Amino acid sequence: MEKITASDKVLLLGKSDFLVDVAKGMFHTNHGTINLSKLVGKKFGTIIKSSKGESFSVLRPNINDFLDKRLARLPQIISLKDCSLIAGLTGLSSGYNVIEAGTGSAFLTVFMANLVKPNGKIFTYELRSDFFKSAKKNIDDSGLSAFVDAKNRDISKGFKEKDVDLVVLDMIGAEKIVPKAYKAIKSGGFLVVYSPYIEQVKAVCNEIEMESFTEVRTLECLVRDYKITRDFSRPNTTMLAHTGYMTFARKV
């Protein structure tokens, strides 16, 4: 069982949950101050008390903790269920090279960087400088910046990456990038376009039809959560009913 070091991030689970750097030393919360330096040398799974006597379990975090608790979010992100399908249906894994636009808050960027490590790379384009700055900070904070090349640049002006395994577009006007994306994808590689509206899907599918793509598929992913108790089982009363449509296409 690995021990906590001064360079680790830890997940604190208590009355509130936090993802913090042990190196931060003293960590102030509404539930009291936590002396993180005491954690060094302890095992993950240990419990630490705040100055107010509140207990926090100390867990080893994973990428989703970062995405959920640390990443500074812009209004629109691609939700984890959709990130999962984009990755799963394209075979995204270590060694993949990916072009992404726009970066947004870098939620999908970081999710993908974690999958392509240690020998793949995400080339991500963001037009707006304010989004880019926020994204850059998130990428650096994720510890995965070695696997990301983030650019504050309008992808519609062109890009030089070639022979990539995947191009992911989540941007207004994605349809205009399709021909360029086609050229950049290697044979057998994928284009994925994320579109909140059906009109965007149509515009993208029209462009996809003009190129030599195969396995074209538009889908949406619905996750239904359940409430399970000893006595009663039922689906949750409400659910997230729409995030976006995902269009997949594969270069011949």
Place this chain on the structure above:
Amino acid sequence: MEKITASDKVLLLGKSDFLVDVAKGMFHTNHGTINLSKLVGKKFGTIIKSSKGESFSVLRPNINDFLDKRLARLPQIISLKDCSLIAGLTGLSSGYNVIEAGTGSAFLTVFMANLVKPNGKIFTYELRSDFFKSAKKNIDDSGLSAFVDAKNRDISKGFKEKDVDLVVLDMIGAEKIVPKAYKAIKSGGFLVVYSPYIEQVKAVCNEIEMESFTEVRTLECLVRDYKITRDFSRPNTTMLAHTGYMTFARKV
């Protein structure tokens, strides 16, 4: 752009689709024989003709092509959408160590091995020797056997792996394994149980409640495909409406 070598697998897309080893040499199909040796040195994306004059596009395959076209399947597999969520919601990526039971036809095994490579491992248990043999063959054929330790063994008799990132159970009586799984998972790691029936979910959730798990969640994933043409857009008429429930729990 990489060239095809004699040790590659290639995806042939034509009237029928195939995933074949170039090393096979002559490949016989209903649409004529294909001389694969001619492909060596050509670029992926090239077209090859069969002895009957049928054209096949030659693409670089990915892990899903293997799962879809080569893996010998037992009746029940965990579908790609569910594999994607299991991976995405647990942060599965290179370096993860995973215990899986049962192996079945190794569909999920191979899917996960592709994600944990190059420095993680899937320890997978299968009770039935006939399933184990089939699974072993699939694992070897996938080219990912270095990242899999497959055992023809009843996991309920115990196992020695410790401090794993994830335990995935897809087996009758999964609920009996929950206490042992809990011990084997490292702090912050995950248990995922796949259950076709709601009664199995309940049995599993009852056991999960007895251990120190957090973030317990049962869900199902529904993928809705769309038909998009220039004129008309609508969801497909029928859909896969149920595969299985997935219960997630995280060790404190």
Place this chain on the structure above:
Amino acid sequence: MEKITASDKVLLLGKSDFLVDVAKGMFHTNHGTINLSKLVGKKFGTIIKSSKGESFSVLRPNINDFLDKRLARLPQIISLKDCSLIAGLTGLSSGYNVIEAGTGSAFLTVFMANLVKPNGKIFTYELRSDFFKSAKKNIDDSGLSAFVDAKNRDISKGFKEKDVDLVVLDMIGAEKIVPKAYKAIKSGGFLVVYSPYIEQVKAVCNEIEMESFTEVRTLECLVRDYKITRDFSRPNTTMLAHTGYMTFARKV
């Protein structure tokens, strides 16, 4: 075009919406007082102004306006989508005789009474006297009391109605009523049980299996709303994901 009479109910649509009896005379709202007596002799569709100068359109109400705006609701009602399927899948229409338990707030009672009128009847049983009182008031207020026989009585103690077209059960312990319901249904008639939890569905299905029922079917109804604008179309972001399961069975 029919004119408004003093005995009508009218639907007022404005900054707030109301369903009121014209006979009420002066109607006080946060948006001013409305002199309803002025409406007599006017056509439906007219506009009336409140003392504060706010405009209200005056519409002819239907049964759903009553259910939505006037019926005093207990926490749990069977939603309109589910009422619609119960009626639609059993052929509920004028002349049907129906046994219902429990009455609850009489939402389904009134919905069904509106369909069986002018020559059918709803016999509805409610154990709790507080619920019964509230239900009775709602039934009277609906104007459909001629088609309802409401009883403050525990249906499990037995009932005398026979040869009914439909028995609808929405109550804890519905499974215990199934044998009695079977006896009361005429050949070709239906039993419908509404169950929020899957465990209740199972208990009911086990009892149904013991009687001579056919066409047994358990289902749930999901309604997905869309946002449609000139530019963009998409499903609503959230939806009501679970109300209850409905089990249908038909007496041979």
Place this chain on the structure above:
Amino acid sequence: MEKITASDKVLLLGKSDFLVDVAKGMFHTNHGTINLSKLVGKKFGTIIKSSKGESFSVLRPNINDFLDKRLARLPQIISLKDCSLIAGLTGLSSGYNVIEAGTGSAFLTVFMANLVKPNGKIFTYELRSDFFKSAKKNIDDSGLSAFVDAKNRDISKGFKEKDVDLVVLDMIGAEKIVPKAYKAIKSGGFLVVYSPYIEQVKAVCNEIEMESFTEVRTLECLVRDYKITRDFSRPNTTMLAHTGYMTFARKV
């Protein structure tokens, strides 16, 4: 308990199911001939044997048996779940007057006629003479022709009915009828348009926006069936995932 008369229709449930007129006398099936005249004076629920010794239960049919087993169907019908919502959400019941176009095979026509009887009427328009003939036969066969006025006429050429409670459009070019429909609907009445494609929904919503409608709502209805046994409960593996979108609007 009512007895079977010579003018009844009966539902025969056996190795195959049939809806037949007792007046037919001898009824020939693959499972032998059934002498229907023997049923007169027997109770519904009785069992009759065919000449081959096969047993058939004799049930009182309802409107859905007619729609399911007797109505001659054109390729496209509005499914029962959607008919149910159209009726339920508009309050359709005895006394309603309805304009419908096109009639198609009269599935929805007959469904609605059964609800508006004994004092309402369905005015239904069908352009194609072959569809009209088939629809007319179905309406006559349903026994509900007194509540239907079927016309072989292009509704876009105009119609004279006024002050109706509901206009239902299920036709190509429905959007062009919206202004005329608006005029024909009484205050508080409804327009419902059934559209298989989202593009049709948009065209209709654009027209609806131009008139004085309120409570505009587009939705689809999904019914999920379950398999419930003593041991295991789960949703059915496949489901009908799309029939059509329904747009509701109410005249102010």
